[in-house]
Amino acid sequence: MAYLAVAIGGFIGACLRFVISEMIGTVHGFPLATLCINVTGSFFLAWFYTITLERIPIHPHLRLGVGTGLVGAFTTFSTLTVDTWKLVEAGMYTDAALYVTLSFVLGLAAAGFGYALAARQSRLRFQPDFRKEG
Amino acid sequence: MAFLLVGTGGILGALFRYQLSKWIGERLIVSFPVATLFINVTGSFLLGLFTRSLAGWLPQFGPSPMLLFGVGLCGAYTTFSTFSYEFIILLRERRYAAALLYLASSFVFCIAAGGLGLYGFPS
Numbered sequence: 486m487a488y489l490a491v492a493i494g495g496f497i498g499a500c501l502r503f504v505i506s507e508m509i510g511t512v513h514g515f516p517l518a519t520l521c522i523n524v525t526g527s528f529f530l531a532w533f534y535t536i537t538l539e540r541i542p543i544h545p546h547l548r549l550g551v552g553t554g555l556v557g558a559f560t561t562f563s564t565l566t567v568d569t570w571k572l573v574e575a576g577m578y579t580d581a582a583l584y585v586t587l588s589f590v591l592g593l594a595a596a597g598f599g600y601a602l603a604a605r606q607s608r609l610r611f612q613p614d615f616r617k618e619g
Numbered sequence: 620m621a622f623l624l625v626g627t628g629g630i631l632g633a634l635f636r637y638q639l640s641k642w643i644g645e646r647l648i649v650s651f652p653v654a655t656l657f658i659n660v661t662g663s664f665l666l667g668l669f670t671r672s673l674a675g676w677l678p679q680f681g682p683s684p685m686l687l688f689g690v691g692l693c694g695a696y697t698t699f700s701t702f703s704y705e706f707i708i709l710l711r712e713r714r715y716a717a718a719l720l721y722l723a724s725s726f727v728f729c730i731a732a733g734g735l736g737l738y739g740f741p742s
Contacts, residue, residue, distance in 0.1 A: 491637045492630045499629020499695045500622050506690075527703035534704060549637070558633045558695035562659040562702060562725075563666035566733035570667070588699075589726065596703035600711070 490546040494554015502559050515580055516568040519561065520588055526560035527592045531599030539607035621686055628691015636696050651717055652705040655698065656725055662697035663729040667736020669693065 502522055509518035534552055537543050565588055572581035636658050643654040669689045677684045702725060709718035 488634060488637070491633050495629040495631075495633025495695050496626040497629075498633070499691050500626045502694060503622070503625040503686075503690060523699040523703075526700040530700035531704045531707055553637050553640075553701075554633050556700050557636060557698040558629045560698050560700040561694040562697035562699045562729060563662040563693045563733070564690075564697075565699060566663040566729045567666050567670055567737065569730065570733055570737050585726070585730075589722070592699055592703045593706055593722075596700070596707045597710075600704075600707050 487546050487549050490550030491554040494550040494552075494556075495558040498555040498558030501555075502561065514572070514575065514577060516564075516572075516584060519564050519568055520584065520591070523560045523565060523588055524591045524595045526556050528595035528599040530556045530560075531596040532603045533599075535600050535603035536606060539604065620683075624683055624686040625691040625694075628687045628689075628693075629695040632692040632695030632697075635692075636698065652702075652709075652721060655701050655705055656721070656728070659697045659702060659725060660728045660732045662693050664732035664736040666693040666697075667733040667738075668740065669736075671737050672740065 505522055506518045509521065511517060530552060533556070534548075537548055565585075569581050569585050572578075572584060639658060640654040643657065647653055666689055669685060673684050673688065706718055706721055709715075709721060
């Protein structure tokens, strides 16, 4: 059952990435699609894993399907790597450096923000409402 | 048709990553994200290799092999989001040295692996 969840998530994630890549692709040769995919995926995964751990319990298989399957297949490290080399090969060294830097900085920042948001949402739930006692 | 190829590759890539993560996680009792690092490095190498050579290996199939093995399989097998999440977890645990090592090794090894796949085996 876990394998089925990961498989379905993998199918959807890969197709979703394919659609977005076809739509956005590159802008002046800059791989904007993959950058957007990796940043949004990083944000969502960190938020999803944290919120399902700390506040909203869901079935482990659903967590696997969405997290490991869908988001895992949606984001991609290999395309980031090869896209960087393609930029270098085309002599676009500045763009290559910018692409890698932005990918890491924005990706990790997005994950940090996703985590912080979920952690905050989890905390809010337990705030006592003193007004009801007044 | 393209969707089916990418989707099939997506299924295979995700399942392989899942199984490999479990396998490595069971055998290596370390709290460093070795599995994801290994997956991203090997996946980067494979995509580099496929990008350079796949059209030459299977010329009769046109763009289909790249959609299946490259976009689908390698794209789904490697994961940037899990890398990001694991980095954040290392920070949360205040393991700054491990986080920095994870970041640096992911960058260096994956770029190197991608380059090796692309340029290391002239056809």
